[in-house]
Each structure stands twice: as C-alpha cells, then as structure tokens.
Amino acid sequence: MRSLARLSAEGEGFVPPSSNDFNLPPIFGDNAYTTKPIFMVFFSVILISVFFIAASRKAAIVPSKLQFAGESIYAFVRNDLARDVIGHEFMRFVPYLFTLFTFILTNNIFGIVPLLQFPAMSRVSFPYVLAVFTFVIFHYVGIRKQGIGKYLKEIMFMPGVPKPVYILLTPIELATFFLVRPLTLSLRLFANMFAGHLLLLVFIMGGDHLFKGVIGLKLVSPFAFAFGIGLTFFEFMVQCLQAYIFTLLTALYIAGALADEH
C-alpha cells in the first residue's frame, strides 16, 4: 500500500485509499452516533424488519411471492444451518441464527448497493458485538446443558487423550474456546469486508484518477473500472459467504456446546 502510495504520489498526487477512508465523520456535528455506518445499521434493522414482517404477516399455506422469498431465506437458515448442524434442539436457536444471518447479510450487501456503498461490518465494532453475542450464547448453552464444572472439564480435559498430552492440549483448548473463537469469528468478517471495500476503492478511485490523467492513462482507466465492476460481483459473493460462515460457525459452536462430548 505504501509503495503504491509513493508511486502515485510521484505522478499527480493520488491519495490511495487507506483505513482512514473507513473513519467516516459524524453527519451532525460532533455526535459520534450520527456516522454513516450507524445510520446504515439502523436502516438495515428497519429494512429487515419491514421485509420479513410483510412477508410473514399472512402466513398463508400457499405463499405469495413475497412470502415465498422471505420463507426461502428463513427456511435456509432454519433447515440448512440450524437443523442440520444443531440437531433436535435447533428450534431454540433459530431466531438468533436468523437474526444473525439477515443482519450480517444485509449490512454486507449495503457495501455494493449504490448510494449506500459501505459495508458496516468493515467497522470492527459491529463484528465484535456479534461475536460477543455468539460467545455468550454458546458458553451459556454449554453451561446450562452440562453444568459449569463438567462443561469446563470437557473443554480443558478432552476425554480419550493420554494424560501428558493435556500439558499441551489444555492451554490450546482454553485459548480456542475463550479467545480464538470469538476473535476469529469477528476478525474474519471484519477483515473480509474491510479488504473488499478497500479493493473496490482502489480500483474505482484509481480508475477515476487515471481518467483525469494524460491520454495514455485515460486509456487504462476503463480497465480499472471494469475490474472494479468485476470485483463488485466478486464482493457480492464474499458478502453472502461471510454472512453464511458467521452463522454456520455460530451454529457449530452451539452444537458443540450442546453435544455431550466434544
């Protein structure tokens, strides 16, 4: 990034996109609660609520197109994520997983929606919050199911392992359950959205900058825009995938906490 910056700086003073582009200023004065990502998150909540309430309001046996669309998403989370992963107790976790999936998916897709064009999940605070929710839920479920003593014992001392191995395994398992899982969960989502948005910024702002340059650079500029458009499709895929992965991992962690033996 720095070399790119230097390269452009030598030209016409192109300022490459950096992590500073993610620090959007508050819209109203100094109020930190009025930034674009915050408005988008609230907007996503309203959008998801309105869409699914409208889709599920009639709960008809023969669904309308709207109900069918909503049902398809709901059934995907309910059957393919919750039921297949968690098993017979899945229904308790469907609301959470459903909220998680729709919330992440909508905010991710905002990253390529014209005018909005900013993935809220590239602000690390939101993935942190979601990871904390998942963290609390899957530990709570495990403790409720097995009792705190047994639950911790199962995490620290995996059954069926020779005793000396615990010297290595216990710290690894503890770190996995209490540090690595929530961190990877949030950072994976954050980093994907961050990097994707940065990539789009590079190509589109770069294309724009090239277009303002000399004639030779003008000719290159369409390629940069074409790449930007291509990457937008790619981003869409990543956005869906990340929403799926976050929800799937949450379901897996819950399933693991519910299982009698890890």
Add this chain to the structure above:
Amino acid sequence: MQFVNLAEAEKLNPLIPHTAELVVGFVAFSLLFIVLRSKVVPMFEKAFTERTNAIQGGMERAEQAQLEAQRALVQYNEQLSKAREEAQTLREEARVQGSAIIEELRTKAQEEAARITATAHASIEAERQQAITSLRGEVGALAVELASKIVGEALDDQARQSRVVDRFLDDLEKSK
C-alpha cells in the same frame, strides 16, 4: 478526521472498536432479534406447520379415498362375479327347462301323433268293416243276381258263359 477526541493511533488502527458503534451494534442487533423472534419466526413456523398439516391431511384423505375406491372395486367385482354366477345358473336352469319343455312337447306330439294314427286306424278299420259289410251284402245280392241270370239262361258253352259274364259286368258298370 473529525474524531478530535480520539488518539491518532486509534484513528488509524481499524481494529480498535468505537464506543458509539458498539452501543449501536448491540442495540440495533437486539432490536432486530426481538422483532424477528416475536413477529417473524412464529408466523413462518405457523405457515410451515399449517402447510405440513395440509399436505399430510391431503395425503391422508387421498389414502382414505384410495382405500374406499379399492373397497368399492372389490365389492363391485364380487357383485359382478355373483351376477355372473347367477346368470350362469339361470342359463343352466333355462337350458334344463327348455329341454324339459322340448321333451314334453315332443312326448305330447308323439302322443298326439299316436292318437291321430290310432283314430285313423280305427276309422279306417271301421270303414273297412263297413265296406266289408256292405260289400258282403252287395256281393251276396250280386251273386244271387248272377246266379239267377246264369240259371235263367242256358249255359251250354264257354262262349255263352263268358258273354253272360261280360253282359253282367256291363250291366254292372251301367248301373253305376
């Protein structure tokens, strides 16, 4: 750039969370969770359950109908075979009765024929008797007449004799 209250390092490090966003993330997500859990999930579940019931009910009804149809078919087949049997019995009976009737008629006809034959025989016999009786009388009378004629005329020769007989026969023919 306007986060004047934040340290420069924090601004540049994208891994440091911001309080406002944490609060908003928590509130927004919780809100969405409450809405989806109370309004959306139960309705979708209701739709799923109703659909399952409807499909199951439909299938059960179809099964019921099929069973009924099967039963009706069996019943129909039974009735059909019964009817066939009955028809067979009736035909058999009719055949037996028919042959009996034919037999009876034949017997009657034969009896009638025998009766008619007997009557004919009887009448023929009677007529014959009558004829014999009348013939006998007539032959007697004729014989007497012939004898008297023979006696009346001299019967010397064969020629005369035959003449007499011829004349007699001619007379007989004429008198008819």
